[in-house]
Amino acid sequence: MSQHPRPRFTYLGHATVRCDLPGGEVVLIDPWVQGNPSCPEDLKSFDRLDAVLITHAHYDHMGDALELCKRHKPKKVVASFEICSWLERKGVKSCSAMNLGGCQDVLGLQVTMVRADHSCGLSDGDQILYGGAAAGYVVRLPAGFTFYHAGDTALFSDMQLLGEMYRPELAFLPIGDLFTMDPTQAARACRFLGVRKVIPIHWGTFPLLTGTPAKLEKALEAYGTACEVVTLKPGESY
Numbered sequence: 001m002s003q004h005p006r007p008r009f010t011y012l013g014h015a016t017v018r019c020d021l022p023g024g025e026v027v028l029i030d031p032w033v034q035g036n037p038s039c040p041e042d043l044k045s046f047d048r049l050d051a052v053l054i055t056h057a058h059y060d061h062m063g064d065a066l067e068l069c070k071r072h073k074p075k076k077v078v079a080s081f082e083i084c085s086w087l088e089r090k091g092v093k094s095c096s097a098m099n100l101g102g103c104q105d106v107l108g109l110q111v112t113m114v115r116a117d118h119s120c121g122l123s124d125g126d127q128i129l130y131g132g133a134a135a136g137y138v139v140r141l142p143a144g145f146t147f148y149h150a151g152d153t154a155l156f157s158d159m160q161l162l163g164e165m166y167r168p169e170l171a172f173l174p175i176g177d178l179f180t181m182d183p184t185q186a187a188r189a190c191r192f193l194g195v196r197k198v199i200p201i202h203w204g205t206f207p208l209l210t211g212t213p214a215k216l217e218k219a220l221e222a223y224g225t226a227c228e229v230v231t232l233k234p235g236e237s238y
């Protein structure tokens with residue numbers, strides 16, 4: 001483990017994660033707060049938003065992107081080319097589009113967009129537009145701390161490659177099943193990634209999502225994988 005200052009991560013429920021960087025900047029991953037039944041009321045608004053990262057176009061990941069980006073004017077809004085084009089058409093400035101495999105500097109963080117096995121339709125009125133590829137992010141802090149937010153994804157064996165290349169210390173992994181990995185697949189993902197800590201996301205928001213952190217702990221034990229499950233209730237920080 002590196003001894004460098006780390007971000008403070010606050011889980012806002014579902015897949016939404018607020019990162020308070022050591023310098024005070026606020027980065028929001030997957031902005032969905034207003035309609036998010038898990039998000040605590042007092043955490044739905046922000047004093048500042050310096051950057052926004054969007055993994056894919058589904059409403060439960062970018063439902064508040066427009067509203068929040070217009071209000072707080074983050075320095076960078078990072079998403080697929082297609083999502084960025086849509087946001088720009090709706091009046092968001094400072095979009096910084098990227099695609100799978102690419103890396104860019106965001107407030108001094110090295111942000112790499114990586115594969116996710118998922119769909120990415122963008123709901124606009126009663127239409128579903130093409131939103132580009134669904135993605136995850138590997139984020140490297142200047143001082144050496146690296147984390148991975150998988151977005152919504154199935155298990156894929158290239159997670160081994162992400163582990164080898166980026167050596168993330170911490171992963172945010174979906175465990176809810178049905179739309180994403182279940183806890184058994186997520187346990188294997190932890191082994192592929194070589195992470196020592198995992199924060200489960202995309203669970204408990206709706207009754208349909210049946211995966212739980214307890215099931216993930218059991219699955220990790222069954223695999224003999226030494227990875228700590230850091231379970232955050234919405235509103236809790238790590």
Ligand SMILES: [Zn+2]
Pocket residue numbers: 015058060061152179202
């Ligand atoms: Zn989702």
